[in-house]
Each structure stands twice: as structure tokens, then as C-alpha cells.
Amino acid sequence: xxxxxLVGRSLARHRALVVALAAxxxxxxxxxxxxxxxxxxNGLYAQMAALxxxxxxxxxxxxxxxxxxxxxxxxxxxxxxxxxxSCAAIYMASEPAGEVEEGLVDLVVARPVPxxxxxxxxxxxxxxxxxxxxxxxxxxxxxxxxxxxxxxxGEVPARRLAWLAVNLLAIAWCFGAAALVLASRLRQRARTxxxxxxxxxxxxxxxxxxxxxxxLRPFARVxxxxxxxxxxxxxxxxxxTTNIVGLLTATTILLGIAYVMYERRDL
Amino acid sequence: MTLPDAILTESLTKxxxxxxxxxxxxxxxxxxxxxxxxxxxxxxxxxxxxILLDLVRATSGRARIEGxxxxxxxxxVRRRIGYLPAEMPLYREMTGAAYLQFLSSLESRPVxxxxxxxxxxxxxxxxxxxxxxxxxxxxxxxxxxxxxQALMGRPSLLILDExxxxxxxxxxxxxxxxxHELKTDGRTTIxxxxxxxxxxxxxxxxxxxxxxxxxxxxxxIADLRRNTPRRLRVFFExxxxxxxxxxxxxxxxxxxxxxxxxWSGPLGGALDAMQGLPVSDIEIEPFKLEDYxxxxxxxxxxxxx
Numbered sequence: 001x002x003x004x005x006l007v008g009r010s011l012a013r014h015r016a017l018v019v020a021l022a023a024x025x026x027x028x029x030x031x032x033x034x035x036x037x038x039x040x041x042n043g044l045y046a047q048m049a050a051l052x053x054x055x056x057x058x059x060x061x062x063x064x065x066x067x068x069x070x071x072x073x074x075x076x077x078x079x080x081x082x083x084x085x086s087c088a089a090i091y092m093a094s095e096p097a098g099e100v101e102e103g104l105v106d107l108v109v110a111r112p113v114p115x116x117x118x119x120x121x122x123x124x125x126x127x128x129x130x131x132x133x134x135x136x137x138x139x140x141x142x143x144x145x146x147x148x149x150x151x152x153x154g155e156v157p158a159r160r161l162a163w164l165a166v167n168l169l170a171i172a173w174c175f176g177a178a179a180l181v182l183a184s185r186l187r188q189r190a191r192t193x194x195x196x197x198x199x200x201x202x203x204x205x206x207x208x209x210x211x212x213x214x215x216l217r218p219f220a221r222v223x224x225x226x227x228x229x230x231x232x233x234x235x236x237x238x239x240x241t242t243n244i245v246g247l248l249t250a251t252t253i254l255l256g257i258a259y260v261m262y263e264r265r266d267l
Numbered sequence: 268m269t270l271p272d273a274i275l276t277e278s279l280t281k282x283x284x285x286x287x288x289x290x291x292x293x294x295x296x297x298x299x300x301x302x303x304x305x306x307x308x309x310x311x312x313x314x315x316x317x318i319l320l321d322l323v324r325a326t327s328g329r330a331r332i333e334g335x336x337x338x339x340x341x342x343x344v345r346r347r348i349g350y351l352p353a354e355m356p357l358y359r360e361m362t363g364a365a366y367l368q369f370l371s372s373l374e375s376r377p378v379x380x381x382x383x384x385x386x387x388x389x390x391x392x393x394x395x396x397x398x399x400x401x402x403x404x405x406x407x408x409x410x411x412x413x414x415x416q417a418l419m420g421r422p423s424l425l426i427l428d429e430x431x432x433x434x435x436x437x438x439x440x441x442x443x444x445x446x447h448e449l450k451t452d453g454r455t456t457i458x459x460x461x462x463x464x465x466x467x468x469x470x471x472x473x474x475x476x477x478x479x480x481x482x483x484x485x486x487x488i489a490d491l492r493r494n495t496p497r498r499l500r501v502f503f504e505x506x507x508x509x510x511x512x513x514x515x516x517x518x519x520x521x522x523x524x525x526x527x528x529x530w531s532g533p534l535g536g537a538l539d540a541m542q543g544l545p546v547s548d549i550e551i552e553p554f555k556l557e558d559y560x561x562x563x564x565x566x567x568x569x570x571x572x
Contacts, residue, residue: 005372009358103356107416110320110350111373112342267322 002113006121014092014129021088022133026140029075033144036071040149045071069156069234075141076164077230083204085130085168089176090196092126096180096262098189105267119180119262123255126176134165134172156234163233167240170247174224175200177254184261224250271334273298273424273456274319279328281314281480288314290480291328296473298333298423301450301457303471305464307564311480312460313353316426319458320350332424346375349422353429353460355413359402363392363412366401367419374420386415389441406433414442425449425457431466439466446470468556476563484563491559496529498552499537504545513540 011018039045045067075081096118099105109115142158179196186192203223210220220226227243274296281289289311296302306312317323318330321341330337332344358366371378387397390411401409410433417425431439443466449455461467467474468488476484502525510518510526514537520527530537534551541549 002373005369009369013358013360103352103354104358105356106320106322106350106352107356107370108373109322110345110348110352111370112346112375113373114342264324266324267317 002111003117003121003124006108006113006117007124010092010095010121010125011128013095014125017088017091018129018132021084022136025075025081025084025133025137028078028081029137029141030144032075033072033141033148036068036074037148039071040068072141072145072156073161073164073230073234075137076161076168077228079204079208081137082168082171082225082228083200085133085172086175086200087193087197088133089126089130089172090179090200091193092129093122093176093179094183094189094192094196095122095125097183097186097192100187100267101189109267115263116259119184119255119259122180122183123177123258126180127173130169130172130176134169138162138165157236160233160236163240164230167228167230167233167244167247170244170251171224171228173251174247174254177251177258180258181254181261184258184265270298272296272331273300273333274302274458275329275331276315276318277329279315279318279330280326281311281318281323282326287480289318289325292477292480292482294475294482296456296458298456299450299453300473301446301459301471303467303474304458304460304477305462305467305474305560305563306477310477312477313428314480315477316350316428316458316460319426320345320348347423349417349420349425351413351417351425351427351430353432355409357401357409357412359400361401362398363401363404363408364397366412367397367416370416371419376420378419379421382421383415383419386418386445389445390415390438391441407435407438410434411438414445418445421455423455425455427457428460429463430459430461431463443470464556464560468554474556474560476560478564484559488556491556492554494531495554495559496531497534497554499526499528499530499534500550500552501526501528501541501546502548502550504547508544511540511544 039048096105099108099118105118109118138161141161145156175196178199179192182192182196183189204225206216207220207223207225210216210223210226224247227240227247229240229243232238233240272295274294276292276294279289279292279294281287292311292315294315304312304315314323318325319332319337321337321344324338333347335344337344358369361369367383386392392408392411392415396404396408401412404412410431414427414430417427431442434442446457447470449457457470459467459471471488473485473487474491475482505524507521507524507526510521514526514528517528517530517537518526519529528537538549
């Protein structure tokens with residue numbers, strides 16, 4: 001089976017990125033828990049909530065900004081976390097363009113390797129890579145809360161935190177699939193990843209802006225970040241299955257387009 | 268039963284937007300043949316190779332390898348091919364051994380380890396070289412890994428683009444030896460693109476010259492040797508006599524003590540015609556593919572022989 005060596009090679013090439021990002025975002029989780037614990041110990045949540053403008057609170061988890069659970073959730077809703085995870089997915093998914101740019105595709109596709117395996121390989125790698133990062137974040141958050149303040153562990157149920165993590169992953173996967181579509185067409189990795197990363201930042205700002213300015217709200221529907229409602233998840237107001245299914249459907253459609261485009265392209 | 272052509276292209280055409288890369292290319296390479304594919308830069312050599320490998324899709328026309336359509340049965344076709352690109356792409360972070368192992372794992376059948384060892388020995392690749400990262404290797408050593416990866420699967424068709432670029436003379440000799448062995452064995456067809464004309468002349472059975480996407484000349488090296496006029500310089504002990512009628516047309520220049528001749532066909536005829544003349548020395552310029560190729564490149568010669 002030629003898929004395994006392809007996946008192995010690609011994972012090896014992205015190992016440093018995945019490890020570095022997992023370490024960075026796990027450190028962020030740890031700091032987040034420490035800050036949350038200290039705020040709780042000093043009874044500062046109410047004062048803090050009063051200082052944050054309402055639209056920022058909305059964007060960052062609403063009423064939960066002023067609570068221990070909300071502060072813990074910041075590790076999964078902070079724009080830097082969301083965007084860095086999405087950008088990692090985008091970079092990993094842009095590998096097919098990089099292979100064309102570097103000529104590596106000549107060696108691989110000149111062998112009896114069907115073209116669809118290249119897209120499948122990249123899809124697996126960015127999905128697994130980002131899942132590993134989020135798993136590390138989740139585990140670190142739970143361990144940090146459990147070790148610093150075991151009594152508060154129940155305030156943020158693992159199940160809700162897991163939904164946050166999965167929803168966050170679904171956003172990253174959606175951007176990864178978009179990058180794979182572009183990588184199935186373009187010949188430069190930087191151009192591919194840069195274009196989609198820029199789109200991700202713009203779509204985040206659109207969603208953020210929509211929280212503050214009503215006229216933007218209808219347009220915010222095109223942003224994958226629109227389908228992430230951390231407050232609802234943390235408050236236990238249902239599971240985000242509709243949002244996740246929507247994001248995964250978009251991901252699947254984009255992957256389908258990537259397969260067709262890669263099959264037709266000149267390498 | 269006759270075997271299908273190892274390579275067959277019919278009216279193969281490729282446009283990159285308004286740029287014509289290939290125009291109605293008809294090419295046939297017989298099984299077991301060593302075919303030199305020549306042309307100036309940008310003539311369409313690499314595009315042809317990439318269409319054969321299904322890396323690039325033709326605008327129109329067909330390409331077949333051993334009877335299989337390069338587009339419709341692409342994976343089967345590539346199972347039969349060993350390919351060395353002109354610019355050797357490398358996973359820089361890998362060692363030579365890991366690189367070859369990775370490429371072996373993409374082959375449809377296991378690579379014969381003893382044959383690979385044989386290739387390491389022939390191309391002087393040591394265990395130390397195998398353990399070094401590819402980005403730490405010299406250009407020549409990277410090229411050796413390129414040649415080995417193309418050969419190691421024992422393909423029935425080898426497509427080699429500038430195979431000896433950057434190799435030292437010893438390794439060029441090792442490469443020539445390998446090609447001769449494959450030719451003797453008769454089971455491998457070699458499609459060789461190179462700018463090193465001495466290499467083409469020495470190794471190939473036939474050459475095709477492509478220019479601006481069209482095959483402008485195709486001939487066998489043996490025919491070329493036979494039919495290309497040879498330059499002779501004949502020196503005399505005393506004043507040069509007037510040429511006999513059988514040589515008159517061949518003499519291009521004549522001065523006090525020498526003639527310069529261009530002679531087509533077996534040289535015996537020229538030597539016979541000089542019987543009895545006071546010849547002190549004869550210089551015969553060796554056959555050079557270069558003259559023929561340069562003519563074709565510059566557009567002087569068109570058509571096939």
C-alpha cells in the first residue's frame with residue numbers, strides 16, 4: 001500500500017511544525033489555567049467582566065468571560081489559538097503545491113502512485129496533525145486544572161471542553177480543505193498558504209466585526225468561525241453537532257473539488 | 268507475436284496557453300532500443316517526457332508505452348518506467364539510504380536488494396554516503412542517487428534526462444557500462460535526453476532531434492556514420508597534383524601541397540582513387556554527431572532519413 005509511506009514521509013516533514021505548535025498551544029493552556037486559578041483565588045472575575053466591552057465578551061465567550069470556566073475556555077477560543085491552528089492546517093494542506101514547486105512530485109508521481117493518493121495523503125496529514133495539536137491542548141488543560149485546582153475540575157466538564165476542541169478542529173479542517181483546493185491548482189506553496197491564511201484572518205475579522213456591527217451579520221455566515229459558539233457549548237445549551245456537521249460537509253465538498261482539480265492538473 | 272513499440276506518440280500536441288510546446292509529434296521507439304532525444308533548450312524534450320509519465324496532459328494526440336495509453340492506463344504505464352529527471356529533486360532532510368528506501372516503497376514490486384547493492388558498488392556509493400543527509404552531498408553524488416533510484420526497480424523502460432550531468436569521468440564510464448549491459452540484456456528500452464553529444468553518439472542506436480516542438484530529424488547512428496560526408500586532408504610529398512576524375516567533385520580546397528576533401532560513403536573508394544599519387548599523409552576527421560545536430564538545431568536540416 002503506497003499510501004502509508006506517503007503519509008509517513010509527509011508527517012515526518014511536518015513533525016517540527018506539529019510538535020512546536022502543540023508545545024506552544026499547550027503552554028498557552030497551562031498559562032491560561034494558572035491565570036484562571038489566580039483570578040478565582042483573588043475574586044477578580046466580576047471586576048474583569050465589567051471592564052471588557054460587551055461585543056468583545058460576546059466574541060470571546062459572552063458571560064463566561066467572568067467565570068473560571070470561561071477563563072479556561074479562552075485556551076480554545078482565543079483568536080491566536082484559532083488562527084494558528086487553522087494556519088497550521090493550511091500550511092500542511094498546501095504540500096501538493098510545494099511538491100510541484102520543488103519538483104518532488106516528479107519522483108513520486110513518476111512511480112505507480114495514483115494521483116488521488118497525493119490528495120488523500122495531504123488530507124490525512126493535516127487532519128491528523130491538527131488533531132494531535134488539539135489533543136495535546138485538551139490533555140494539558142485537563143491536567144493543569146486537575147493538578148492546580150482539583151476542586152474546580154468539575155466546573156468545566158470534559159465533555160464540553162471536548163466539544164469545543166472538536167468544533168475548533170472542524171474549523172481548522174475546513175480551512176485545510178480550502179488550502180488543498182488551491183494547492184491542487186497552484187504551483188507555489190507560499191502563494192497557496194498565504195492566500196488561504198489571509199482569507200482565514202479576514203473571515204475571523206468578519207465574524208468578530210459582525211458581533212459588534214449588525215449590518216455585517218448576514219455576511220458572517222460565510223465565515224467558518226461563525227459556526228463556533230463556545231458560550232453555548234460551555235453553558236451546556238446543547239451540543240454543536242449542527243455547526244460541526246456543517247463545517248465537515250463544507251470540508252468534504254472542498255476535498256472533493258481538490259481531488260477533481262488535482263486529477264486534471266499539469267504537474 | 269510482435270511486441271508493441273516501447274514508446275509511440277501520434278500527433279502529440281501540447282500548448283501552454285498560447286505557447287506551443289509540442290506540435291504533432293510522431294515518435295516510435297522499438298523495444299530494447301536506445302534512443303537519443305535531442306533538441307535545444309525549450310524544444311519540447313521535457314514536455315514529451317512529462318506527457319509519457321502522465322505528469323502533464325497532452326492538448327491532443329496520443330502517447331503509448333508498450334501499447335498502453337499513457338493517460339488512460341497511467342499507473343500501469345508508470346509501473347514499467349524508471350525516470351531520472353534533469354534536475355534531481357531531493358528530500359533534503361533525508362539520508363541517501365532513507366531516500367532510496369522511500370522511493371522503493373512506492374514501487375509496485377519489491378526492489379531487488381542485491382541489484383541495488385550492485386549499483387552502489389558500480390557507482391561507488393559507500394555506506395558512509397548512504398548515511399549522509401542528501402543536502403550534505405555533492406552534486407555528482409546526488410546524481411548517482413538519481414541514477415540508482417531510476418535503475419533499482421529494473422524497469423523495462425528507462426527515461427533518463429541528462430543522466431551524466433555533474434558526474435566525473437569514472438562515473439560517466441560506469442554509467443556507459445550499465446547502459447551497455449542493459450542493451451546486451453535486451454529487456455530494457457532507454458530513452459535518453461542529453462546535451463552531451465559524444466555520449467549520445469556512443470550509447471544510442473537512433474537519435475531524434477526536436478526543434479520548436481516538432482521532430483525535425485530522426486536517424487540511426489549507423490546510417491549517420493555511413494552517410495555523413497567525412498573530411499579528409501591529403502598531404503603530398505611534392506606539389507599537389509590535379510585530382511583524378513573520381514575525386515574531382517570531392518575536393519573542396521586545393522593548395523600547393525594538400526587537398527581538402529569531403530567524402531560520402533565508404534572511405535576505401537577515396538583511398539583507391541589516390542593509388543599511385545605521391546601522398547605523404549592523410550588526416551581523417553572523426554565522425555562527429557555535433558555537425559549534424561547543430562545543423563538540425565539551426566533549422567538547416569529538416570525531414571527524416
